[in-house]
Amino acid sequence: MAKNASSPSRRFMKLAGMTASIATKTVSNSIRNLTADDEQKLASKTNLFQDIGIQIADTLGEMKGAVMKVGQIASQYKDIFPPEVAKAIAKLQRQAPAVPFSAIQQQVEKELGKPLLQAFQSFDQQPFAAASIGQVHRAVLPDGQEVVVKVQYPGVDEACESDLKQVRLALRLMGVIKIDKKLQDQLFTEIQDSLSDELNYEIEAQNLEVFKTFHQQLDNKIIIPTVYKNYSSRRILTLSLERGDSIETASTWPLETRNQIGRRLIRALGQEIFYLKRFHCDPHPGNFAFREDGTVIIYDFGGVKTLSSDIVSHFKHLVQAARQQDITAIENHLDALHSLSDKGLFPEELYLQWLEVLLRPLTTHYDFAENSAHHDGVTLVKKSLKYWDVFKPSPDTLMVNRTISGHYWNLIHLKVHDDLSDLFEELVPTTIN
Incomplete structure (x- = not known):
């Protein structure tokens, strides 16, 4: 590993330098915009976030090792960052020393x-x-x-805690973490635990x-x-x-095979969440391989999230309430999952539109290649922006949301075209005791 990545003092100085630079840019931006109007302030903040996001990504990418892993894990929690910063640090997931x-x-x-x-x-x-x-x-x-x-890599596990503290300090100084301090503490504790687990x-x-024992009992093609x-x-x-083929190769196979693989991915995830209460939470396509008989191979179990029985119960009842369009119950369960800032603030009309979009891939004969739910969701985002602070990222939901979203895109890559409503009912029955 590069010398600057393995020396704790050099790594600290590089991170401290990044943090000081970010603090200077943030203060300078505030001073420059004292007399600016709202539109100018928004444009200036967007440019600042783009600039700082790139700086964080470039610094962590150069340093490799543990601190780069900190950035990669942070990028998985992109919901807590503005889009400009999330986009910049996302590239860390594709870099390798x-x-x-x-x-x-x-x-x-x-x-x-x-x-x-x-x-x-x-x-x-x-x-x-x-x-x-x-x-x-x-x-x-x-x-x-x-x-x-x-x-x-030798020495990569040596100063992870200090690396994480420096990254967090940098993000706090630039004022981009969109959550209160208590939730920050919970999220960064989870990031630290995740980093510690991945290093062991x-x-x-x-x-x-x-997971091998669990899936062997349920499906011999996992x-x-x-x-x-x-x-x-x-x-x-x-x-x-x-051995298996990539998702790119699998996407060229007959529709019947692609649908079988798509079903297997969703069923495996649902069984892990609702039965095992532990799930493989890195849905990157590179962590999977496929065979023409419909077999799915799952690699890399460094990233695993464990859920409490209470959390799983709230997710199940949240799905049931969504099917029934019961807004009051939906908000009660979102509140229990620490994902709602307050009840009664998001318009019922928008709730109903979002429910149709989010449930569409699992309740209709859906063409994932066409991706209509995503396109309609983008339109809905514009209508919902003024209410966006009603919802907040939660340690209880972030990795579930990220994993489900990741597999949605895996099914898009596979060009699945299927009615998954029976699978949806199997995993989360309409009637829950």
Whole structure:
């Protein structure tokens, strides 16, 4: 890893410099706009947010490692940022550092306590995937079993808490976090917990085993890699090699196959949320692979969200109230989920329009490629903007919303064209005890 990423003092100075620069820009912008009208202030704030968003993304992207992962996780909670900032930091999800193989070999040998080629029959030097905190290599075990080995970059787990504090300070100074301090504390605690979990591959190994056992009992065409514990540790994770095609390839298959895959993705997510109460919350297409018999392979269980029974119950009853267009019940459950600032402020007419748009993909014969719900939703956003502060991001709902939205776009990529109302009823029955 680059020297500036591995030195705590250099990393701190770079983050502190970014924070000071952001504070200066924010104060200067306020002074310049003391006599400006509302339109000029809005244009100036938009430019400021674009500028600062790019600065944050560029700084974190250069630093790689843990601090880049902080930015990536923060970008998953994009609902708490203005669009200009969310768009800028979203690019962190696509960036990845380059690490010399010698550092990877040293890390593997340190973690497993033996020379690389004593632990493995062969080990590809070139990674086939890389991310902010580690990269993945193909290898072969001594018994001939083909595996993939996920290796965490050396030193990446060293100053995560201070990195997160600096990023949060920068965001607070620029005044872009759209929530009160109490909710900020809850969200950043969750981000810190998520970061800590992702840096511990033993937790991911446990997640893999839990989800594999769960899905094996329900659907033999949901494939989750097997963990090889003797070749894994806190910073090394060795898994069975499960081959499949990308979502781009799967999108060219016959409609019947694409519909089968789409149903399998939605059913698996619903079963995880409503039955297991833990779900795979990184719906990026790269975390899935597909086979022409309709099989879905799920990778990367570093990101898993656990839900309480109360939260799951509120989600179920929220869906039921939405089906019945019961606005009072909807607001009661949104309030219980900490997603509503106050009741009775959002017009009933807009509620009903939003309900039709949001339920359309799950209650009609819907063409995901046409994507009418999204297009109509964009129109509704413009009509709803003046009421947008009525709703607020919540630690209880952000990752559920993000995951459902991500799978909606996966079905768009697959060009699913199907009536999912029976699946919707299966997962969340109209009548809930």
